[in-house]
Amino acid sequence: QVQLQESGPGLxxxxxxxxxxxxxxxxxxxxxxxSWIRQPPGKGLEWIGYIHYSGNTNxxxxxxxxxxxxxxxxxxxxxxxxxxxxxxxxxxxxxxxIGSGGARMDVWGQGTTVTVxx
Amino acid sequence: QSALTQxxxxxxSPGQSVTISCTGTSSDVGxxxxxSWYQQHPGKAPKLMTYDVSKRPSGIPDRFSGSxxxxxxxxxxSGLQAEDEADxxxxxxxxxxxxxxxxxxxxxxxx
Numbered sequence: 001q002v003q004l005q006e007s008g009p010g011l012x013x014x015x016x017x018x019x020x021x022x023x024x025x026x027x028x029x030x031x032x033x034x035s036w037i038r039q040p041p042g043k044g045l046e047w048i049g050y051i052h053y054s055g056n057t058n059x060x061x062x063x064x065x066x067x068x069x070x071x072x073x074x075x076x077x078x079x080x081x082x083x084x085x086x087x088x089x090x091x092x093x094x095x096x097x098i099g100s101g102g103a104r105m106d107v108w109g110q111g112t113t114v115t116v117x118x
Numbered sequence: 119q120s121a122l123t124q125x126x127x128x129x130x131s132p133g134q135s136v137t138i139s140c141t142g143t144s145s146d147v148g149x150x151x152x153x154s155w156y157q158q159h160p161g162k163a164p165k166l167m168t169y170d171v172s173k174r175p176s177g178i179p180d181r182f183s184g185s186x187x188x189x190x191x192x193x194x195x196s197g198l199q200a201e202d203e204a205d206x207x208x209x210x211x212x213x214x215x216x217x218x219x220x221x222x223x224x225x226x227x228x229x
Contacts, residue, residue, distance in 0.1 A: 103152035103211035108163040
């Protein structure tokens with residue numbers, strides 16, 4: 001049973017880079033596609049992007065210029081970097097496993113709140 | 119503004135059935151059979167309830183059923199229970215460039 005746990009700073013200053021890590025347990029980070037999704041306070045879900053250990057990535061066109069995802073197979077983790085953040089990037093950030101066959105997130109982390117403020 | 123349109127709220131009494139709609143376009147909902155639905159309780163992570171329009175993950179009761187007609191997908195919950203009260207989000211594959219888009223979410227109230 002794959003389980004996911006997000007970690008990273010809860011407060012980021014405007015214009016700086018948000019960095020989050022998702023630790024995978026109960027499975028290998030090399031076995032699946034992985035995704036990041038965020039949810040601003042009181043709002044809906046927004047897909048940020050996905051990554052595969054092969055290096056295959058796909059980012060939301062609206063965030064593409066600021067997003068970088070990576071995988072560390074030695075630590076069984078994958079990561080998200082979002083640059084030049086503003087208050088609009090304040091959200092709960094979730095990491096998730098993409099189910100076989102794609103286009104669905106079948107395992108989610110508990111989420112981590114990131115606030116952008118000086 | 120979300121890519122997929124859902125009603126802001128729906129309600130029903132215990133034991134009744136409710137249906138939540140999710141309207142997109144031929145570029146997402148209407149173009150692919152890859153619609154999924156997620157349940158989210160306050161302060162919790164979303165949970166996959168149905169996928170590929172009408173399939174259910176292991177452990178999801180058959181009270182939850184998905185369907186699609188044209189550009190509109192639906193989630194029907196029959197035999198409503200108090201614990202079904204939550205926010206529900208639809209999600210659709212939208213092609214290799216956009217990948218997936220979400221609906222704005224629907225708050226289900228069990229009266």
